[in-house]
Amino acid sequence: MNSGDLDKAADSSEAPAVRSEAVPDRRDFLSTVSTVAMAGGLVTGYGTFAFMAGRYIFPTNVETPWLFVAEANSIQPGDSLAFESPTGVRVAIARRPADGPRHSTETEDFIALSSICPHLGCRVHWESHNNRFFCPCHNGVFDPEGKPVSGPPKAAEQELSRYPLKVEGGLLYIAMSVESVGTAARPSSHAAHRSNATTPAFSPGQEDLA
């Protein structure tokens, strides 16, 4: 039965009035189905494309490489060294003071602190006579563990950020980017500098991280 027959049936005086209203118009039905299918296809197709484009633009986390720092045993408890990444970023890497007779070289025995103040991005420097990190921009003060002591970082409870470290086979590694903006990587320049190892208490052991 084509749509013309349906129309005839609907118009026929023999057909009951209720039926004429109930008979679906095939043309209308197909038109609705094809419109929904088309709109669905367009929304799904280009919607998926737009989602993928958005995800593409959003920066991807590229795995940060592990850089060799030093033999774990070469840093005494309470001692520290200044590490410079291939891009020239300086980091304070320290070994926490020995806790009683314990004398392990586990990853958690070490700490690597950034020299960037979490307040507004200035560079902090180590003041050995005060046993603290100091940010000259707004007088931010941090303890040797990077925890805020006073100034704006204390008010906002912002710590110096830490770099991931790991000890593997007795060797200490740090996860740091080898790319930077504006400066080419300097593969040969990264080095760990031993600090003044005479400091008895745990301290980052360098006068200036900046």
Added chain:
Amino acid sequence: MTAVARWFRERVPLSGDRLRALTNEPVPNHMKHWWFCLGGTPAYLFVVQIVTGILLAIYYQPSSTTAYESIEHITDNVTFGWYFRSLHKWAATLMVAAVILHQMRVYFTAAYRKPREINWMIGMCLLLCTLGLGFTGYSLVFEQLSYWGATVGGNILSTVPLLGEPLKKMLLAGDVYNQQTLPRFFILHAAILPATMVLLILVHILLIRLHGVTELRFEDDPPGPEHFNFFPDHFYTELILGLTLMIVLSALATIFPAAMGPKADPLVTPEVIKPEWFFYVTFRWLKLFGPTFAVLSMGFIVCAMFIWPWIDGWLRKVTRTEEASTYIGIIAVLAIITLTVWEAAVAH
């Protein structure tokens, strides 16, 4: 009508009826055949190229020290980077094919004849821009093919009498490929050629609207009206065409993703080096006839193609037949296919 809709309607006085009246153009019935969609296909693919090209340009770094690594980063690290890069590559391939097929359709249906000669010439410019985009496009990857393709391209240019050397210097930013070359290719590929194409496409479509589509009659045409409405009938056809192309492109990008060749090495010329398939004809032609004759003869052929509407008029007058151009076209197509297959089949 809500207040917002009324506010908008007052400022943009465009109703559905008015839009229909503005866009409505009687489209001849032959356009209902799907194989007459070859004009809209390259236009749609061009839009795909602009969108995916902008996405790629977000991560691409046009310098000989960073280009290859940045594309490696797009392909290996960036989320869906492989997909958009492959989409860009496959849309380029299909666009070149669609432009060539569109031009063949126009040629064999003699749609270039009076009063559409200028639109044929604009179409020729669009073909050359498309090929230029293809050439500069694969030069940006900075793989071996990119470097040696640009070097060979520059040397081919230099064989043109008088203008050759200055043209080569303009293209390569020096006598040989150097650090300034890649930025030039990038600007050509991402700014100059696309902007030129946008302008040309606008004029191309404007002239089609002013003249109307060339009408063709088929023996099995049903009786009834000889035209149908552009909006919404033909507009819907184009929408379906766009979705179909996206499916085809996505399938190709997924099944045959764009790979990376070895990084450009100015000290090592690869044993076998070939351009993209759409330059196989010219590559084989070069091998057959040597640089100077090949370049001059190709220039002559391109010039002849530009003024073909008038050559066709002269041929019809001389041969007193309408078919002369058709026979020449068949010979040309067979020659193109033969040279392409020949180049594809042999290593050197």
